[in-house]
Amino acid sequence: MDKLIITDNPQQTTGIELFQIYVAMTKEQLLKIAKKLDLWVSPNYTKQKTAERLSDEVLENPMEVVTRLAKAELQLLDEIVQAGPDKGVTRKSRKSYYMLQKLGLVVTYDDVPAGTWTMFMPDEVRKSLAPLYKPFLDMALQGVKRPSAKDIRFMGFMNNLFGSQE
Secondary structure, rough: OOOOOOOOOOOOOOOOOOOHHHHHOOOOHHHHHHOOOOOOOOOOOOOOHHHHHHHHHHHOOHHHHHHHHHHHHHHHHHHHHHHOOOOEEEEEEEEEEEEEHHHOOEEEEEOOOOEEEEEEOHHHHHHHHHHHHHHHHHHHHHOOOOHHHHHHHHHHHHHHOOOOOO
16 A cells, blocks of 8 residues: 555645655655656656656646546545645545545645544645646546546647647
8 A cells, every 4th residue: 555645733734845745755656656647757766866856747747647636536636726825625534545645746634533634735736736637627527538648648749740720
């Protein structure tokens, strides 16, 4: 099972950086995240360099994240974006982690007695994902099949190659 990045501070702020979250993980976990997101990070890098490279890749390629989120995850992301900086979103804890947790994109406060998780997303991640998620959420709510990041890159390539047909 993936390691959950936990904070013991229920008043956690979102001013942390994605890099700081990734440094707290193992190199093996970071390489798994890169593989899940179809992002290339050299396995020969040190853990520090791997965390740095992966955080840069995630922030520069938010489409790779958004296209992999299920409907419930997109709704959670919507709540996080709407909440804004320094606000956490609380959910009932569950046996399996959210994809946002698996990808290390949130820090979680685990309130065991209450049986809840409060998730805090770094501001830089929230700002990176905010402009892209809404159309995918709309498609998910309508039950429309969403394109993958690979499909979107291919459509962009074809559009550049042949130009737009107006």
